Amino acid sequence: MTFAAFSGRPPRRARAAVLALCASVLAVAACATAGGGGNDLVLGLAVPLTDGAGQPDVYGVRSRMGAQLAVDELNAGNLFGGRTLALRIVDDKGDPATAIAVADSLVQDRSVLAVVGHVYSGTTIQAAQKYQGHLPAVATSATSPEISKLGEWIFRVASSDSANAVALARAANGMGRRIAVLYSNDDYGQGLARNFASALRAAGGGVAAMDPFLDDTDDFRPYLRRMQSRGVDLVFVAGLQDPAARAIAQAQEVGLAARFLGGDGIEGLAAMGARYDGTAVGVLFHGQMSDSARAFVQRYRARYKEDPDSQAALAYDAVRLLARALQQGHRDPASIRGWLEGVGAREGGSPAFEGVAGSVAFDQNGDPVNKRFTLGVIRGGGIVLPEAGR
Template sequence: MIRSVALLLFSSLAFAACGRDATEYRLGMAGPFTEGFGLANRRGAELALAEINAAGGINGTPLSIDFRDDGGDGSRAASIAQEFVDDVRISGVVGHVTSGAMVAAAKVYDGQLAALATTASSAELTSISRWVFRVISSDSANGVDLARFAERLGKRRAYVLYENDAYGRGLADAFRRTFGGAVLGFDPIDAEGRDAEVFVAWAAKERADLIFVAGTERSGLALLRAARAQGLSADFLGGDGWTGVAAEPAVSEGALVGAPFTARDPRADAQRFVQAFEAKFGVEPDGNAALAYDATWVMAAALRSAGADRGKLRDWLASRTMRSPVPGVTGNIAFELSGDPVGKSLVMTRVRGGQLIPTQESR
């Protein structure tokens, strides 16, 4: 009897150590889900989850995701990360969504739990931990691509605005260092877009032909509304944080956006995803949704191949090179030693009729 009890206890501990119970595999996901880009991330993950379970789950066992709202706040993200680490049922994490939150959470995940960030693009995340990966390219690379794109458009006088966080500062600095024309100003803006009229008026006074904004859709839409009201003729250019501005076509028409994904992608896998997302949520997916969808499928592939053991799952992710990538709707997914994706770049688009249409000057 003593031997039987000991074996039972050992089996129970082994199950706890592998990170799941007998009935499901579990992942965590965190992001600011009340924000437009955060909701798009969540929906992308929810679609992937539904498809994974409809196809039989992980080797016949259902997959679940524990969704937690971190508000994009570093302190809250670190607290949620610790809760994920402490929950032995969770084998890995999809997210976090924002750069500041992911930077804070990475310190908690290090050596404990693999996290695959979706849209956190800050250069600070490169090599931050052997346990942190991401499916979006770094701001250090994106800023270069965006600056070169602006030059191909013939822009020579740029006004650079940025939200004063890890994402905004990194992307704006990379753009400024690369742009070959004159940078007329380099100013922080409020994430809510307060005082947008002042920045737009200054750009008009200085005859800027481009306003580059390293921020998210909320401040972006405020600036675009102010530009419409003042009749500013300069082009606006935003990075991946701007994919949501297309939701207000009346003010965003003509805006330029460097997007990690466009629903106009003609590839069969991309169009299947677009149709499935529209059928489930009634709206067209953007890059936020596509990246979260891919990240969820990558984590499911890791669970299917490596099991629920946290260390083995991390090692499987690290072994995804260009010789053994995971196919995704945003392209093949493989990782550098730094945790950054291999070969990812932005698609340069212009908003037309509420859609992100690739431009002829994309390359």
């Protein structure tokens, strides 16, 4: 997932979802919080709590909620030899330039041992230059293939779009004959679209049209009418939920009889109304994907009175992963980085980390190996997995 610079319309947010989040923002307090006392073990949490218009950012707020739940559960277990785990929370606003500044502030804070974040690919890519050689960072939902090249101090708990695109292309081949791509003109959209098109060709398919957009694009009708004239019956959206919502609504207006498919960036469409039913979505987490996921949903729901999404689950996992290093006595950034490098290694490492969003074992690029990515369908205000309940 990534972010395109703000220009006019508040991007990335389903309007109804933002209104619902206001209570959650109050529940998890202010936008920037320092770590606790001198006895704390401090992790940085770099997330977009607000967007370019100063409004709550859905992805960042829920990431914070998942991270805080993990911290509270861990502290309740007294797992750190009498010390307490704390978060130093910084708001990167989903903006790459701001991400550099907040990353620098975390590096300069000697109490911070490691970082959970960032959420978007663009902010992760820019912040990495500050973390390199200083602080290990575990990105949550950042999926751009470029993150694999950022160096030995950057890890992530979400699978790369170079892998996710293969699953999405496989699904697309079974859903449509003539396939078009709409992609956000940023790190996330470009990378996902490029890998999707490549995987589709490798599987014997092809792309009938490929068009870029910006997050504040209002009118998709010219693209959609051209697709209609070309007989497109499946549209793949490599972008986020707000522009995808506009594209789908306008496709219905112009009479384009095509299904829509997208990656994890459009997960939020499930909460935006019945008109998005039937849209297929690749998800990084689902509450029915495992017993541990189901148990997490129950705990999260009891705490926040709502269901978790991928952002909440991945932030939860990233905190618990770093806490595992702390529990095993790794209490400085270099030692934590070395421990992360060995998670799931066949020789000389530690066992894979079993998170609520799946197992994490890192390859030489800090990417999780064979991380689960599955396809669901929006139906009745939720995302239904074909294999749910197995």
